[in-house]
Amino acid sequence: MKWTGRYKNYNVQSFRKDLISGCIVGIVAIPLGMAFSIASGVKPEFGLYTTIIAGILISLCGGSKFQIGGPTGAFIPILLAIVMQYGYKNLLIAGFLAGIFLVLMGLLRLGALIKFIPRPVTIGFTAGIAVTIFSGQIGNFLGLRGVERHEYFFENMKEIVLRLPSINMYSILTACICFAALLLTPKYLPKVPGSLVGIIFSTLAALWLFPGKVTTIGSAYGDIPAGLPHLEMLPLTWDNIVPMVQPALIIALLGSIESLLSAVVADGMTGSRHDSNRELIGQGIANIITPLFGGIPATGAIARTATNIKSGAVSPMSGIMHGLVVLLIVVLFAPYASTIPLASMAPILMMVAWNMSERKAFAHMLKTRTGDSLVLLVTFLLTVFTTLTTAVEIGLVLAAVLFVKRMSELxxxxxxxxxxxxxxxxxxxxxxxxxxxxxxxxxxxxxxxxxxxxxxxxxxxxxxxxxxxxxxxxxxxxxxxxxxxxxxxxxxxxxxxxxxxxxxxxxxxxxxxxxxxxxxxxxxxxxxxxxxxxxxxxxxxxxxxxxxxxxxxxxxxxxxxxxxxxxxxxxxxxxxxxxxxxxxxxxxxxxxx
Missing domain, CATH: 3.30.750.24 (STAS domain)
Incomplete structure (x- = not known):
């Protein structure tokens, strides 16, 4: 896609539309960026940095006119596992390496190959990720104290059961206020982001009605600093790189799938056509640079991209404006974000999990009782009970075996x-x-x-x-x-x-x-x-x-x-x-x- 094609017939009216859509998406992205970051096991500001830097670079360098990039729910299980096993610094290295892999995939013109990943595999691990995200927020919803995060589902569920005596009714009330706002805002104020309304109302309720009774971002992670962090080079030694190659490949594979699926959705909504290889290169560049500022891996966000289109975006400028809006808000209002209760974040992530679960497609494919149903179920269960890496690998192998069997029968x-x-x-x-x-x-x-x-x-x-x-x-x-x-x-x-x-x-x-x-x-x-x-x-x-x-x-x-x-x-x-x-x-x- 040529630059002239991306901004053909661009004028002041087009910029006004991009500015409005960028502001709307930027406001939507702020609570999601913090929530995804917290769920991934890192400080909330790192999600905001990712939203700003990756969001701008993906729009500048990507292959879709309407793509909005940033941290997404799909990355939560794999990023949390990396943080728990290797630490935050190594997560940055994995994201950096994933960016290199994405650029290489684009240069080798592998964008078209992503569509050959079987649908049962993508639906299976997406539904599994949704379950992982949802279950991971039960502790914050209930306000449980002393909950330790584990890599595997059973251990996390056991931890929640053990901590049930510490349940906090104030946290449940805060979460319910946010949840009610998420449900009612689209019905009565369809143009206002429900997540933003939910956070504001639930935070104000917690501050005024029962101050100091619920865990906040500030009490759990410290105050969110205003502005961007300084550029810092990563410790790219051989000993640090080798263990991160496999996690980086999974991040690159998942990121490529998510970004190209999002670009396809954007094409369907607008009648445009994205450049898949350029999109991979743009995603790669964003993931190479973002870790240098402390940001976590990013990809195309389907929900935010759809919001961008519905808000009237006409070019990649809307994505650039979305990143600048988040930057402005972080500079001016970051200290206030520290007062947001963790219980306010839980319903937002639960709603994200519900929306990304592909429940209708999952149920429909399961009812067919074919080989695809088996691939779907195995990938789903392995995603929930083991790791995303294991699930994708075994899911692809099983799908390939079934494909060979079907072809041999032909x-x-x-x-x-x-x-x-x-x-x-x-x-x-x-x-x-x-x-x-x-x-x-x-x-x-x-x-x-x-x-x-x-x-x-x-x-x-x-x-x-x-x-x-x-x-x-x-x-x-x-x-x-x-x-x-x-x-x-x-x-x-x-x-x-x-x-x-x-x-x-x-x-x-x-x-x-x-x-x-x-x-x-x-x-x-x-x-x-x-x-x-x-x-x-x-x-x-x-x-x-x-x-x-x-x-x-x-x-x-x-x-x-x-x-x-x-x-x-x-x-x-x-x-x-x-x-x-x-x-x-x-x-x-x-x-x-």
């Missing part, structure tokens, strides 16, 4: 003969019967990709239908419906050819498509069969095959598999002789045909 090998009743005497499988099958010529139609997953099916079907093939003189293999062949499929095909040729059977092929032809030439199988034995059309190939049979073996044959059989077996002259003898009897009414 391959069919049918023995066929011409059907005189059809137009152009097309060959069909139902024409082959015990009493209607040529003893010397066998015709097979191969339908489907001939690859490693289907090679056994191919070999077994041929063996069942022709055995060792010693009774045959010619085997015609119709390959027009084989779009792809890999080296395993070629090995099985070559083995069949060699086996038939060892029994003095001539192998001819019709309709061979470009990719299998190219592979057969590379492996030498093409020369093994002989160029003169390849034909474009089955009719020409069949004429050649009938010319190779032994006519004396046709004498007395009553299969009549082909229209030429009457002449080859001498049945034509025999039929005339019977007709001459039976003529007088027919005229006398003694014989009826």
């Amino acid at each position: 391959l069919t090998v049918d023995k066929v003969l011409p059907d005189p009743s059809s137009s152009n005497e097309k060959v069909k499988a139902h024409m082959v019967t015990e009493d209607h099958d040529c003893p010397q010529v066998a015709i097979f139609t191969v339908d489907g990709p001939l690859f490693f997953g289907a090679s056994q099916t191919f070999e077994r079907n041929f063996h069942e239908q022709i055995g060792d093939g010693r009774h045959l003189h010619v085997v015609l293999i119709r390959m027009g419906k084989v779009p792809f062949m890999d080296t395993t499929g070629e090995a099985n095909f070559s083995g069949l050819v060699k086996k038939l040729q060892s029994s003095d059977v001539t192998v001819i092929v019709s309709g061979l498509r470009p990719q299998p032809r190219k592979l057969l030439k590379k492996t030498g199988c093409y020369n093994l069969i002989g160029e003169e034995h390849f034909f474009e059309h089955t009719g020409v190939a069949l004429n050649y095959a009938l010319g190779k049979i032994e006519s004396q073996k046709c004498q007395g044959c009553r299969h009549f598999a082909f229209r030429e059989c009457s002449k080859l077996c001498g049945a034509e002259s025999e039929r005339h002789a019977i007709s001459d003898l039976a003529g007088p009897l027919v005229r006398e009414g003694k014989v009826t045909f």
